[in-house]
Amino acid sequence: MAAVLFICLRGFVFRPASAYPGVHFNQGKNAAWIGVEWVNEAHDAQAIAALADDLAAKQIVYVFAYVSYLKPDGSFNQTFGHASDFIRSLKADQPGLKVLAWIGLPLGYVFLSDPKVRERVVAFASDRLNAALFDGIQYDAEPTVDGDPNFIALLDETRQAIGPRPILSIAARTTWPILPDAPWTHAFGGIFWSASYYKQLARYVDQIALMTYDSGLGQPVLYRLWTRFQVIQTSNALAGSPVELLIGVPTSEEESPSHHPAAENITSGLQGVIDGLNDYEAQPGAVTGVAIYP
Numbered sequence: 001m002a003a004v005l006f007i008c009l010r011g012f013v014f015r016p017a018s019a020y021p022g023v024h025f026n027q028g029k030n031a032a033w034i035g036v037e038w039v040n041e042a043h044d045a046q047a048i049a050a051l052a053d054d055l056a057a058k059q060i061v062y063v064f065a066y067v068s069y070l071k072p073d074g075s076f077n078q079t080f081g082h083a084s085d086f087i088r089s090l091k092a093d094q095p096g097l098k099v100l101a102w103i104g105l106p107l108g109y110v111f112l113s114d115p116k117v118r119e120r121v122v123a124f125a126s127d128r129l130n131a132a133l134f135d136g137i138q139y140d141a142e143p144t145v146d147g148d149p150n151f152i153a154l155l156d157e158t159r160q161a162i163g164p165r166p167i168l169s170i171a172a173r174t175t176w177p178i179l180p181d182a183p184w185t186h187a188f189g190g191i192f193w194s195a196s197y198y199k200q201l202a203r204y205v206d207q208i209a210l211m212t213y214d215s216g217l218g219q220p221v222l223y224r225l226w227t228r229f230q231v232i233q234t235s236n237a238l239a240g241s242p243v244e245l246l247i248g249v250p251t252s253e254e255e256s257p258s259h260h261p262a263a264e265n266i267t268s269g270l271q272g273v274i275d276g277l278n279d280y281e282a283q284p285g286a287v288t289g290v291a292i293y294p
Contacts, residue, residue, distance in 0.1 A: 015228075015279050025277045025284055031062035031209065031246050031291035033102060039065050039083040039132075048086060052093040060292070062098050062246070063090070064138050064169070064209070067128060069104030074117070076103075076124050083132035098135040100169055101128040105141035112141070112150035121154060122161045129166055136167025138209070144173065146193045147200075155204040169207035171248075172198070174215070175233040195237035202243040209291045210234055212269065213250035214258040220268040227269055231276025231287065239283035246291040247273050266292070 032055060038048075055063065067080040080101075087099050103125060111117055125137045137158065144151045159168055176192040201208065212230045217223045231247055238245050249269035253261045270290065277284045 015275075025274075025287070026059065027289055028059040028061070029244070030058070030060045030289035031064060032058075032060045033064040033291065033294045034066065035294060036066040036068075036079050039067055039086050040079040040081065042082050043086065043089075045089050045092075048089040049093040052090045052097060055097060056094045059289075061096065061289075062100060062167075062169075062207075062291070064100050064102040064291070065134075066102045066104070068124070069106060070110050070117075070121065070124075072109050074120060080128065080132065083128070083134070087133050098167065100136040100138045100167060101125070101132070101134045102138045102140060102171075103128075105139060107141055107143055110141075112148075112154050118150075118154045118157055122158050125158055126161050129162055134166075136169060136206070137162065138169035138171060138207075140171040142171075142173075144193075146173075146197050152200065152204060155201070159204060167207060168205045169209060170201065170205050172201070172208045172210045172234075174210065174212060174230055175237070195233065198234060198237040199241070202238055202241045205243060207244040207246065207288075208234075208238070209246040209248055211248045211293070212272075213248060213252075213264050213293060214256075215264065216258045216260075218260045218263050220263050220265070223263045224268045224272040224275065227272025228276040228279065231273055232279050232282045235276070235283040235286040236281070239286045241286070244288040245286055246289055247276075247287060248291045248293050249273065250293050252294060 038051070065083070065086070067083060068076040068078070070076055090097055090099065105121065128134055129137065139154070141151055155168065155170070162168070173193045175195065175198070198208070210230060212227045215223060215226050217226055227247070234245060249266055250259065250264045251266050252259060255261060273290055276282055277287060
């Protein structure tokens with residue numbers, strides 16, 4: 001029992017730090033998800049300028065603006081009528097911001113195995129780029145299971161349609177902490193993504209935003225550890241890849257079975273990111289920054 005306790009403490013709590021303790025990891029290339037109201041409703045120039053200045057002050061470069069989701073009837077919700085005005089005003093104040101159209105794909109009824117469904121999604125994404133001057137697309141397809149080839153087909157077809165310049169980003173599922181990327185760990189594919197799937201996805205996208213939240217954990221220390229190991233695992237999976245990796249950190253105050261604000265919050269999340277980047281097994285060079293949700 002003492003040996004088991006020692007192994008657990010060594011593996012989860014008392015972890016050796018990296019060779020460069022105290023290194024400042026921030027690259028000034030962070031991100032934030034923002035609500036649909038910014039592109040669905042009219043806002044005066046002052047309000048948008050205030051948002052732009054706030055984002056820039058926090059060194060946030062990427063803005064994931066929620067535009068729509070695919071409904072059960074196969075149509076997209078028309079919630080983006082003011083997107084062009086929003087982007088124009090935002091960039092007039094802060095030209096360096098990159099605005100991506102955040103698109104929801106609820107896979108409970110959206111079947112990406114159907115080529116016609118993928119065609120509809122790709123057409124919508126292309127239209128948003130052309131009509132509203134977005135800098136790219138972010139797909140939030142949930143729940144995508146580990147190794148899903150249909151999601152990769154969607155990414156491949158999207159890239160062919162939009163060309164090489166727009167940013168293609170995805171919201172990504174968590175990995176299984178600690179365990180090696182072995183065939184037997186793929187049994188958890190309904191919940192977690194394997195390192196091999198991360199590597200495969202990285203060949204099709206420019207950016208991966210890891211959703212560390214909705215862990216169901218009820219204590220800040222546990223969520224901090226969870227985030228730490230997500231940073232370790234995903235940074236190792238994507239080490240050497242040109243893809244940008246952003247670690248999602250939650251700010252939502254909504255209580256739910258999967259999200260407890262007292263545990264999952266900006267304080268415990270950011271500390272978990274820092275702990276992960278300082279872990280001797282991490283690859284901090286593979287992490288671009290953090291993404292604040294929502």
